[in-house]
Amino acid sequence: MTIDKVDVDPNSLLSDLFREHPETRAVFNRYGLRGCGGDHGPAESLAFFAEAHGVPLDQLLAEIHQVIRDPVAREAARTQLAEDQRPRLADAIYQPFFLAGLAVIVTVGAAWGAWLLVKIGWTGTFTGVTIHEVNAHGHAQIMGWVGLFIMGFACQAFPRMWQVDLPAPRLALLTWWFMLAGIAARSTAMMASETAWASGLHRAGAAVEIAAVAVFIGLLTTAFFSSRIRMQPYVGFVFAALVCFLIQTVYSSWHIGQLIAAPTRDALLQQVAMFQASLRDIQIHGLGLMMILGVGIRMFPAIFGLPETPDRRGWTALGVLLAAIGLEVFLLPAYQMTGNRNLAYGMLLPWMMLPVGAGLIVGPWRLWRPLPEPGRSDRSGKFIRVAFAWLFLSFGMLLLLPVYQAASGIAFSHAYYGAVRHAITVGFISMMIVGMGAKVVPTLRGIEPDRLPALWPTFVLLNVGCFWRVASQVMTDWLPVFYGVVAVSGLLEWTALVLWAAHLCAVMRGWGKYRQEGDTGWGPVPDQIEAEHRVAAVLAWHPELEPVFVEHGFELIRNPVLRRTVARQVTLQQVCRMKGVDLDAFLEALRRSRQVPDPAGCPAEPPRLVPLNVGTPRRSED
Numbered sequence: 327m328t329i330d331k332v333d334v335d336p337n338s339l340l341s342d343l344f345r346e347h348p349e350t351r352a353v354f355n356r357y358g359l360r361g362c363g364g365d366h367g368p369a370e371s372l373a374f375f376a377e378a379h380g381v382p383l384d385q386l387l388a389e390i391h392q393v394i395r396d397p398v399a400r401e402a403a404r405t406q407l408a409e410d411q412r413p414r415l416a417d418a419i420y421q422p423f424f425l426a427g428l429a430v431i432v433t434v435g436a437a438w439g440a441w442l443l444v445k446i447g448w449t450g451t452f453t454g455v456t457i458h459e460v461n462a463h464g465h466a467q468i469m470g471w472v473g474l475f476i477m478g479f480a481c482q483a484f485p486r487m488w489q490v491d492l493p494a495p496r497l498a499l500l501t502w503w504f505m506l507a508g509i510a511a512r513s514t515a516m517m518a519s520e521t522a523w524a525s526g527l528h529r530a531g532a533a534v535e536i537a538a539v540a541v542f543i544g545l546l547t548t549a550f551f552s553s554r555i556r557m558q559p560y561v562g563f564v565f566a567a568l569v570c571f572l573i574q575t576v577y578s579s580w581h582i583g584q585l586i587a588a589p590t591r592d593a594l595l596q597q598v599a600m601f602q603a604s605l606r607d608i609q610i611h612g613l614g615l616m617m618i619l620g621v622g623i624r625m626f627p628a629i630f631g632l633p634e635t636p637d638r639r640g641w642t643a644l645g646v647l648l649a650a651i652g653l654e655v656f657l658l659p660a661y662q663m664t665g666n667r668n669l670a671y672g673m674l675l676p677w678m679m680l681p682v683g684a685g686l687i688v689g690p691w692r693l694w695r696p697l698p699e700p701g702r703s704d705r706s707g708k709f710i711r712v713a714f715a716w717l718f719l720s721f722g723m724l725l726l727l728p729v730y731q732a733a734s735g736i737a738f739s740h741a742y743y744g745a746v747r748h749a750i751t752v753g754f755i756s757m758m759i760v761g762m763g764a765k766v767v768p769t770l771r772g773i774e775p776d777r778l779p780a781l782w783p784t785f786v787l788l789n790v791g792c793f794w795r796v797a798s799q800v801m802t803d804w805l806p807v808f809y810g811v812v813a814v815s816g817l818l819e820w821t822a823l824v825l826w827a828a829h830l831c832a833v834m835r836g837w838g839k840y841r842q843e844g845d846t847g848w849g850p851v852p853d854q855i856e857a858e859h860r861v862a863a864v865l866a867w868h869p870e871l872e873p874v875f876v877e878h879g880f881e882l883i884r885n886p887v888l889r890r891t892v893a894r895q896v897t898l899q900q901v902c903r904m905k906g907v908d909l910d911a912f913l914e915a916l917r918r919s920r921q922v923p924d925p926a927g928c929p930a931e932p933p934r935l936v937p938l939n940v941g942t943p944r945r946s947e948d
């Protein structure tokens with residue numbers, strides 16, 4: 327399909343528009359497309375882009391028309407595009423975070439969790455694994471799986487929603503390194519809790535994790551306040567989640583540090599009884615739930631055509647949920663400290679408030695009905711809908727806890743409480759990450775939806791595995807034979823996540839059938855070769871230039887390993903300096919020898935350097 331030279335309407339696809347009018351991409355870049363959508367642009371409509379990025383559709387259409395019709399504006403847009411083509415770290419900052427998150431979930435996350443289940447099944451008791459083993463898995467999952475995905479998504483998406491650049495992308499990348507170092511150090515310390523060096527290693531790991539999370543939140547806060555976006559409920563949810571992220575990192579560092587250093591088993595058990603549950607509440611309800619609701623309020627109307635959440639309802643829900651989380655975090659330790667049973671019964675209040683608060687947001691979406699858009703063909707919608715079903719199931723199970731206690735005669739059922747937690751960590755949070763990853767990553771890479779699989783095997787295995795785990799774990803309280811089958815759930819969930827992780831990696835890295843036609847991995851071929859272009863980029867755009875490199879003394883470029891490594895890092899300017907080659911002469915030789923596309927189809931106006939005047943970037947959403 328092609329787009330008439332000027333007749334652009336809200337349903338036009340960005341990829342079609344860019345094919346016909348490549349310079350209009352400059353308009354979209356200013357509203358957050360830069361670095362996203364692959365070389366050809368995403369297969370999404372203008373109306374969708376406008377809603378997802380918070381740009382008034384009329385304004386977007388007016389600016390596009392101006393670029394198409396006005397030669398001065400068009401030339402300015404071309405100049406901006408040439409600038410935009412320089413690869414920037416911020417353009418795909420989500421990738422290292424997502425890739426590390428995938429590595430965590432398939433190894434120390436789901437695989438290790440499955441191994442723990444095998445041990446539990448083998449010993450026939452939930453105390454068949456040590457608290458340190460469970461905590462090492464829990465910590466890796468919260469920080470390495472949920473945390474890294476949130477960080478990658480937030481650094482990529484929020485500045486674009488707020489129409490500003492991510493401040494200090496190098497610092498953002500440094501937080502990635504710190505997170506990996508912190509997770510590795512703390513996990514090792516927990517697994518080696520008996521050694522003399524465990525406490526020291528754990529403290530060091532905790533320090534870098536806290537630094538990483540604090541810097542990450544600082545970057546997002548700076549981005550938000552440098553935009554002029556009005557404070558809206560979704561922003562409130564997002565920042566509430568970020569505050570919980572920091573609190574839980576500090577809290578978990580202290581709590582697990584105490585467990586590692588506990589002098590006796592009694593001291594260890596007392597610490598767990600008093601503080602472990604409230605830590606999990608901050609992590610799961612405070613970080614996971616609040617972030618998902620914030621992103622949902624902002625993105626689901628655009629992606630799935632769900633109704634917008636009115637501000638008043640959004641603020642009310644935020645207030646109810648924050649009060650609920652505050653109460654549940656306070657009441658259990660208070661009960662453990664005072665022994666006052668009324669405080670324990672009081673937990674029912676926050677447990678009732680949680681579904682009320684979440685229901686205020688999710689209820690009007692009527693997720694029991696098919697999603698209005700984009701219809702049945704959308705592969706991510708089913709994950710999102712079922713994730714909320716798991717959320718409300720976990721809330722229902724919490725409320726039924728007193729009934730369960732009375733029926734089973736067990737004062738505190740580890741099996742039941744663990745099942746509730748699994749319903750929300752895997753059924754809700756992980757299901758949501760899988761569904762949103764399946765939606766967001768192909769969009770960022772510009773892969774058309776009809777080239778993507780529906781992900782049914784992942785969907786079925788993850789749901790069956792989660793159901794099996796929740797049901798069989800509860801049943802172990804009644805029939806010990808269920809210890810023998812509970813571990814099967816780990817294998818099902820692990821398989822589901824491995825299938826999805828392999829698919830997402832392939833989409834992200836452009837492997838196999840997800841390699842885009844003409845996709846060089848370095849953005850569209852620029853008009854001119856410049857000194858600051860990377861060697862690998864120049865060779866990807868113009869493979870015919872290899873002999874020119876060799877003639878100028880860069881024979882090593884023929885070595886495929888160096889081409890995949892060093893050549894990706896160094897610019898033409900740097901290699902010339904290193905080799906003592908005259909940069910200007912080399913650039914001239916490259917420019918002379920490259921094969922340029924036939925300019926017949928290009929407009930022939932001479933280049934004019936004028937300031938970009940195709941409308942001011944919109945920086946406010948009100």
Ligand code: HEM
Pocket residue numbers: 435436437438439440441442443446452460461463464465467468471472602606744745747751752755756815816819820
């Ligand atoms: C996908 C497969 C998974 C398996 C097989 C698995 C398995 C386990 C097992 C056996 C335990 C200890 C027993 C219990 O408390 O019930 C556990 C605890 C835990 N899991 Fe997982 N898990 C998985 C995924 C996840 C995910 C995705 C998260 C977080 C998003 C998570 C977070 C936790 C936490 C925080 C704990 C510690 C709970 C506590 O404080 O006692 N798990 N998991």
